[in-house]
Amino acid sequence: xxxxxxxxxxxxxxxxxxxxxxxxxxxxxxxxxxxxxxxxxxxxxxxxxxxxxxxxxxxxxxxxxxxxxxxxxxxxxxxxxxxxxxxxxxxxxxxxxxxxxxxxxxxxxxxxxxxxxxxxxxxxxxxxxxxxxxxxxxxxxxxxxx
Numbered sequence: 100x101x102x103x104x105x106x107x108x109x110x111x112x113x114x115x116x117x118x119x120x121x122x123x124x125x126x127x128x129x130x131x132x133x134x135x136x137x138x139x140x141x142x143x144x145x146x147x148x149x150x151x152x153x154x155x156x157x158x159x160x161x162x163x164x165x166x167x168x169x170x171x172x173x174x175x176x177x178x179x180x181x182x183x184x185x186x187x188x189x190x191x192x193x194x195x196x197x198x199x200x201x202x203x204x205x206x207x208x209x210x211x212x213x214x215x216x217x218x219x220x221x222x223x224x225x226x227x228x229x230x231x232x233x234x235x236x237x238x239x240x241x242x243x244x245x
Contacts, residue, residue: 101131106238120220125170131180145211175222
């Protein structure tokens with residue numbers, strides 16, 4: 100399971116020109132699910148992200164998390180994160196989860212973040228989405244769990 104975290108001052112996702120998820124300061128999380136992923140990995144990644152210290156403290160150092168600052172997350176599914184791009188000129192998606200598996204684990208992940216105390220907004224699974232963000236920093240990290 101892959102989480103691409105972008106620290107944002109604001110972010111939103113639209114489907115058919117309608118805003119379906121929007122946050123102020125927090126994290127935009129692009130979530131890629133691979134066929135070897137399971138509920139334990141989804142919960143582990145959610146717990147790691149909730150406590151991941153990438154927000155500035157009073158001294159301007161990255162020492163605080165979403166939980167510390169009581170910030171929100173916008174979670175958007177993105178199967179292209181599972182692409183194998185090591186060779187050729189076209190990505191391979193052979194490691195990506197099936198849509199049914201990915202949707203179920205996406206929902207487990209979002210629920211696990213909520214159980215950590217994070218306010219969660221979401222995109223629409225498998226929709227053509229337009230994602231807008233203001234990356235704060237810019238600060239972007241890729242997290243994976245095994």
